[in-house]
Amino acid sequence: MNSLTETGKRARAASRVLACTTTGQRNAALTAIAAALEANAAAVLAENEKDLAAAKENGMIASMQDRLRLTPARISDIAEAVRDLVKLPDPVGQLIGGGSRPNGLKIEKVRVPLGVVGMIYEARPNVTVDAACLCLKSANACILRGGKEAIRSNTAFAEIMCGALEGAGLPRDGIQLVTDTSRASAGDLMTLDGYLDALIPRGGKGLIQAVVKGASVPVIETGAGNCHIYVDDSADLEMAVRVCDNAKTSRPSVCNAVETVLVHREIAAAFLPRLKEALDVHHVELRGCARTAALIPGVVPAAEEDYDTEFDDYILALRVVDSLDEAIEHIQRYSTGHSEAILTETYSHAQEFTSRIDAAAVYVNASTRFTDGGEFGFGAEIGISTQKLHARGPMGLNELCSCKYIVTGSGQTR
Missing domain, CATH: 3.40.605.10 (Aldehyde Dehydrogenase; Chain A, domain 1)
Structure with a gap:
């Protein structure tokens, strides 16, 4: 028995x-x-x-x-x-x-x-x-x-x-x-x-x-949160720094914290040093691609598994991408279907991102940390469903x- x-x-x-x-x-x-x-x-x-x-x-x-x-x-x-x-x-x-x-x-x-x-x-x-x-x-x-x-x-x-x-x-x-x-x-x-x-x-x-x-x-099935933020070439950089910082450091051990930030090559040189400055306050370890390492010091070379990991810690993976398509392809490969975000001032890019990304919550110009029953107005939540049958999301x-x-x-x- x-x-x-x-x-x-x-x-x-x-x-x-x-x-x-x-x-x-x-x-x-x-x-x-x-x-x-x-x-x-x-x-x-x-x-x-x-x-x-x-x-x-x-x-x-x-x-x-x-x-x-x-x-x-x-x-x-x-x-x-x-x-x-x-x-x-x-x-x-x-x-x-x-x-x-x-x-x-x-x-x-x-x-x-x-x-x-x-x-x-x-x-x-x-x-x-x-x-x-x-x-x-x-x-x-x-x-x-x-x-x-x-x-x-x-x-x-x-x-x-x-x-x-x-x-x-x-x-x-x-x-x-x-x-x-x-x-x-x-x-x-x-x-x-x-x-x-x-x-x-x-x-x-x-x-x-x-x-x-x-x-x-x-x-x-709930909870696993390998969440991404894509910083588009038209993003407001001040806002992007603030959102990425919040998504990583406000509470890094929760499932809606960001684990990978993807940055368009056109704004990477201007954005990444500013992001690092904000994250250094919290002693966040950065793991990035070769192009990321060339733009900011102290970056640990990212291994393949870093992009597939929910760190639940003060660790963030970074990758410079050439296009919205490349960012979406990266997310489609590594996403756990929890929460994904795009930071952009281009309406068509926002529409394409929300159309093509398959996740319980998809954000435009906001932190992934909002995926929460209380924040959605549901009261407390029993979990974040990442499957599609019966329930999805908070x-x-x-x-x-x-x-x-x-x-x-x-x-x-x-």
């Missing part, structure tokens, strides 16, 4: 209860969770300090430690994000289509919860709260399996949320955390057939591909629902 079978049974039972709850009941539970998170912040921070100490001892890089770190301000922001969910429309039961047939049948297409949602994710304890609360708002039960690096923080968060859920009169099993962080537990969650309606991996490319290839339950409340058809007749037969 799968070691998580009992967990799955409890989650399935909880999902049936949650599917019949009212908007008011779920919002009350979310409000209780937000208050409980703030009231118990000191306990969470104490557990997070233990996770951080272990991470430092194990040599975790600084940018990944930043993903793991909680602060009083971050916990306050997490609680406020839960309150923001309360304000959002309830997707469950929304009429999204339908009509009447010539035979008198009335057909309604309505949103319904997916049921039981599983998540496998890495060292980001905020995901524990985001995922659980998004699932609760959309009347889903969830089974969460975070990485070992954040197990103490995740456990503290889960205990607080389960207590608040129970106090609000909803089933405690609606939120369950897998405390076994072994590879075996991940495998068991991937094969929890009959209980898990969707499994969402959230993390690096290795984790995501392991889940996609190893799961027998339905998987929504996955908010609507994407945590499926649909069903309610057909009302008056005795019709066929």
Whole structure:
């Protein structure tokens, strides 16, 4: 028997209860969770300090430690994000289509919860709260399996949320955390057939591909972000420096951070030194082609794999290209389908770029860092889907629902 079978049974039972709850009941539970998170912040921070100490001892890089770190301000922001969910429309039961047939049948297409949602994710304890609360708002039960690096923080968060859920009169099993962080537990969650309606991996490319290839339950592929910015020959250079700097350094460990900047040869000599000056403030390591190295000092020669890597760190790949076509061909070769951008003042180039680039989010004259559920107005998100079936891009409340058809007749037969 799968070691998580009992967990799955409890989650399935909880999902049936949650599917019949009212908007008011779920919002009350979310409000209780937000208050409980703030009231118990000191306990969470104490557990997070233990996770951080272990991470430092194990040599975790600084940018990944930043993903793991909680602060009083971050916990306050997490609680406020839960309150923001309360304000959002309830997707469950929304009429999204339908009509009447010539035979008198009335057909309604309505949103319904997916049921039981599983998540496998890495060292980001905020995901524990985001995922659980998004699932609760959309009347889903969830089974969460975070990485070992954040197990103490995740456990503290889960205990607080389960207590608040129970106090609000909803089933405690609606939120369950897998405390076994072994590879075996991940495998068991991937094969929890009959209980898990969707499994969402959230993390690096290795984790995501392991889940996609190893799961027998339905998987929504998310997250891997080898994102590009192409600086066209007509780009406003001051804006381009500002956008590229933001896309790389505002938070380099997240999936919407830029990993490669492509620069048109006509403006490379003017642009690259200015970009380097901005990035030097953050000690960004630059890896570039031979033409890049000839224009700015201190560039590490780029290997083929550098253009195929999601660094999640203060590292940026650079390449000088001869044309828009060459930039698009580069992106088509290396893109993970997450977020791609062009900086240009030429309308036709912007149109061609958005037409030919196949990604969840395609930008004109803006940072890739905006690919986020909150920034898109969805509230928090459970992940960024890079696939095309069911959902694509930031996955908010609507994407945590499926649909069903309610057909009302008056005795019709066929």
